[in-house]
Amino acid sequence: MIETRNKAILLVEDEALIAMSEIGQLKNAGYRPVWAVSGERALEIVRSNQEPVDLVLMDINLGGGMDGTEAAREILAANDVPVVFLSSHLEEEIVRKTEEITNYGYVVKNSSFTVLDASIKMAFKLFDAHCSIRSQKMEIEAAYEQMQVANEELLHTQEDLIEHARALDESERTFRSLFEKGPIGTAYHRMVYDDAGRPVDYVILDANKSYEDMTGVAVTRGQRITELFPGIQDDPFDWIGRYAEVAKTGNEMRFQQYFRFTGRWYDIVVYRNKPDHFVTSFFDITERKRAEDALKQSEEKFREMVWDMQVGVLLQGPSAEILLSNPKALEYLGLSEDQLLGVTSFDPSWNVIHEDGAPYPGDTHPVPVAIATREPVRNRVLGVYRPKSRDRVWLSVDAVPQLREDGSVRQVVCTFIDISERKRAEERVENLLRDKELVLKEVHHRIKNNMQGIGSLLQIQADAQADGAAKDALGEAVGRVSSLAVLYDKLYRAETVGSASLKEYLPSLATEIARTYPSRKRIALETRVDDIPLDAKTLSPIGLIVNELMTNAIKHAFAGRPGGRIVVSAVDRGGRVRLVVEDDGIGLPEKGAASGPGGFGMQLVEALVEQIAGTLSVERDGGTRFAIEFDA
Template structure:
């Protein structure tokens, strides 16, 4: 039977009537109106037809007085135990005691015989509408129960409970999982806002209560993490998410939200923080030891430089000192950073230039102009830049300004998208004359070219009213 087809002309009706002539008349009338009709002379016969499922009946017209054997109400009770079929009682009795016998039975109409076929057919249609409404209501209830069951399973799996608070009287409704989070029995515990606050950690209680009250003026979702102490004394972390519902006058009337147990997540986060902190402390200790070793090496080289009277040896040692200093400066900057993967190029270069100026006292007469952009690079890239820069600046300080009355030095380090460019320009004697004065120029330049290849870049050095050196290389855009 299609309950959406309200023409009802295809309905299959079981007529239970013990008077053959009356039954024949009613059957013919119904058939003339398009209904399919089967007749049973007794209640027992009707029950047997339903039990055997010989015909898929859509509705039963039931006489109450069926002679000997079961009467109509008794027959209806037994049929409804077998199958849920809408029943309309058709009887000549109007006495209250007879009608009252039907009250304990689920039926869909009571029609007095001889009311006419128009009334009977109207009763059939109304019965089918009522039955359809009942079926739809039952299906809706089943779906609601299924959804509630799925919601309960989901809440149990995710450890998420739900709640709502009536803001007019502060009455609270909790879902079963919310009780479970607080380790409370829903059958014995009376949920309320005050009772909830009793289980909030004492140190969080004021914050939680104020956050809830302040949310009355907020239209968006509210989120708050806090601690609770359950009825069994266990400490838990929960995340509350809620919003305020308002009436047509914009007055807050209801708060609805969720409560999620995030204890495991918080413990995992704390453990990760602890491990990261341990690694950070260990890494800092390693860097400090390396830095101290570098300082010891730098001091040892300085002692050797001051103890020799041979200018060539002293110059060679001083060059080594500047190289060591560039590494020390890098470690200084690494120790200042929260991360040891990248270094501020500007901070590093400024410190390195300052260190080189201290090593070469004659640099005081040089007019220095610098333009260094502020960006980060990986430490392994920065150390290569530092060594290249150290070699070029050392050569300039040693050789470029001999005989130059007004020495000038320009240093620029910039980043354009993923291209890094280091430019060093002086107004010294130029490359050729400088090379002639340098008895061994090849080693420093060899280091520069090797490190340039490692950076996969290019290096040029040319005369331009002095000497101009340019290092260019690219990095990944995510650096």
């Protein structure tokens, strides 16, 4: 648990009264608030470092001078500190501006201090987790750099051996040009399937000169691989099937393989750029393969290099028995060399598990799989039990088989790094994210309950009124609150932040309005609404418009009649929305078309239509039809 008491919080707020209130609440919660009345002043405080700041509470609208988002960006450029935005703005454009800046929360003003305090604590937790992950990343990068240095040493040794190998008759300059600086062959392909959907071929859409140089063939765009290399479809390596798997799943594939059609070895990377299309990049490693035998003859040099590597290294025989280990491997596994030598990957004492806790059978360990398939196995994550410390270490393991000329496995080089700290950091972040989700759900629940409470209080007050006009006014207020409550509920449940579909919103709203104004008359409600996504800034006035028009129809349209029908519809006409609320009642008088019964309601409708830059028309033909048009 992170200690937050006595943490220094820089409050950036241009309203003095609001700042005084928030400072008092922060002090009561055990924080040390520091107030800055503007973004410029906040930047001075951070840069001077006279008062070290642990967290910044940033208002967005700071009056004159730089706004909150600009101030936050300048502060983050000067100091690594968590920023939480505290604002009354909910507009999508403003919220999006904050998302472009590293921040740890967005709290709406007038939320309870409990919500603000929870958000501050959550920001401290997330910032601490972020710092921890960054530290782990730096350690991993340092280890990776050490691996690169070791790999470079290995390459230099390999070059020395190649110079002395009888099998190599090329000069050092030729080898360096081919092995280190040689261009990479690249080709772009499209997979071809038969009528049953099985991959049977692929087309070469484009290829560079290095591709032709390394394969020894001239490529014509649009040519099929079965035309270029007849018989490739029957090759035991199943080139077409392997490439089809990449084109289908999008999973990158890296392997080294002998290509019998050219008599050469290649190191190949295959990846998909779009469905059924893939790219092959490769370079010729034939000379390196020939040099491997010479390299294997120098076991002592290999041992010296392995001994100083900052990754665990095991050399295992064709039965997966351990032949050699370096100090880092002993450290990671918590065993001595005597305890390790001769033990196989099948030994049950390893007690290996998958990341999800399921048992990891010995025959599926990386080394046995590499022996069985004669192919490298990379980036396998497994948890190994350490008897001495009675804990479990998490390792990322690679296993690379080394083959004899006859294709049998000579030995397997198994390398691994300890990723236990990284996994613990990932688990901490996941827990923090779950906690944040719970806090947000609680906030949404409280807001919804508060809106329901407001509607209930207004309804109780309306029921208690003897005066009909007062009762009607309060009833209309209940309808408007219900409209906003339905909008809030739909926005909260929407997959897109700050927007919802009219199809999800209007039918629910119309039903809620009909329920809010019970009538003895038999009124049928019908809704026909297209799936039209709109932002909250547009949905809110639309909800109030529909509320006013439906309320007016329920109360006045069916005077002297046993019932009738109200229809609410919305259609999208190429980006222009037509919203219609109509009834088959007695209709409005000519004079009432502009103001209508309860003139304030129509004035409100006209103002809201103007707010969304729409147009309003009224038709009185066998009832009343209000049609509003606006841009989606």
